[in-house]
Amino acid sequence: MLTADTHAIALPAAEPTIGYRLRRVLRRHPTMIFGGGLLLAMVLMAIFAPLMFTVDPMELNPIQRLRAPAAGHWFGTDMFGRDIYSRTVYGARISLIVGFSVSVLSTGMGMVIGLVSGYNRTMDAIIMRVMDGLMSIPAILLAIAMMALMSASVKNVIIAITIPEIPRVVRLVRALVLSLREQPFVEAASAMGASFLRIMFRHIMPNTLAPLIVQGTYIMASAVIIEAYLSFLGAGTPPDVPSWGNIMAEGRTYVQIGFWIILFPGICLAFTVLGINLMGDGLRDTLDPRIARRM
């Protein structure tokens, strides 16, 4: 009798499946679908760039230079007669690779440092002082300084944007670890004799992942923009690689006669960043259980 009763009570309280929750979230967050869709479109465009009716983005055509958008050149041509449409489509590759790499690298490294900092008092004092200092240097300036000391390459741009993003991740992870280590389930695990590493990687780390994913999307958005800034200021990707920032940097002197050169890459960049940001907002609402409960 007793077992039957508890069974009857337990059933309605069962957690809905992940699939169901995901579908419900998508229904309730149309902006997240819109953002994700925008990003997906950009990713597909980058992957299938050669199939998107593009020509060689580096091909010079002096006769056709500074042509306004028309049937042959959808986005017009630049001062060397290169096709802006093709350059913009290929430029998506660099911007997305930089954004994604910076996001993964900075959250990964930030998580490791944050876990150490949250669990070891001595290390914490040192690490947090260093992070406070790093955070007081504006990200773009720090990236500029690093690029001034390294040769211009996509790899170095990724490094230069990653370093300034790490402190924010460290702070987040550290704060999470500090509150998680006081939770009863961690106490229970350690009472059961779980090792330090097991507590860290089985109990604490998985609980930091959701906020980290959200943070990672915001970092990706800011990395895409900072890459454009660096290229624009002449401290970014080398001129032979078409990135959105590069194309706009080259078009800056032709604003008055060839506005299309910077118009289209800028629109693509804005839509990409918008897409990532909207997705981040949606993920935050979905993955943060405290907010999700209120939905």
Next chain:
Amino acid sequence: MQTYIIRRILATIPVMLVVVLFVFSLLRLAPGDPAAVIAGDYAQPGDIERIRHQLGLDEPIITQLVIWLGRLAHGDLGVSIFSNLPVTKLIGQRMEPTLALTLTTMVFAVVLAVPMGVLAAWRAGTWVDRLVMVFAVAGFSFPVFWLGFLLIYTFSVQMEVLPVQGYKSISEGLVPFLQHIALPTVTLGLVYMALIARITRASVLEVLNEDYIRTAHSKGLNPRDVLWGHALKNASVPIVTIIGVGVALLIGGVVVTESVFAIPGLGRLTVDAILHRDYPVIQGIILIFSAAYVLVNLVVDLTYTLLDPRIRY
């Protein structure tokens, strides 16, 4: 209270020390030979040696650090590799336009963004709120320089109502100053506005759910007074915080904006320094901007006690 202020001021010392040490070690830890990278592809054989000597890289690292800290303590930021002028002099010459642009932008953004955020929170869920939120998300998504060119193209090239580029000091008259600084201010201000409007909306929205707001309403107070007097005042701490934190965003943006509008400020100095790989100048600019950022946030921290008497230290 007094001890708190002193403690807070002292707390900026280790932060600035880390900044100084980081900038110092960046040059020494850089992969490869920094002197060779700075000298560039067309360096003559003697150039690399000259630059290495000029940066003091031929001394032992501890000696370098002691010399560098000693010079900093005397306010000496070194000498530009390119122009051979002291970095402090170069920075001093370019300070005014940057300061002017930053201040106009802060005023412009705060004056518009705070009421926008309050309005959005007050009318939460309506089209006013949606409009503000769309603005807040979109404001983050456009690169500053792209917006700048869009504004130049619209207002200067097409409509011809504002000058295309350049800067006029306020000493040359208020009207030319405002004409030249208007577009850069809007360009630089949009991101900052988006940030402030978003936080203002969120914090006012939270305060509006408090019991004392309902009490104020039930006392029959004018709803406008409740909104601006009770709600905004209690929501002010996070708003002031984001105004301070957002200065970092503003500093990054000012470099780009000055470059778009050909304003001869610190941003232009930065771009020129990048072009010549003039590391001492870049180093000096980082130190100045970081110090400004730390100072602004110190002031923000100290205003907490004025804004919210419940905060005691």
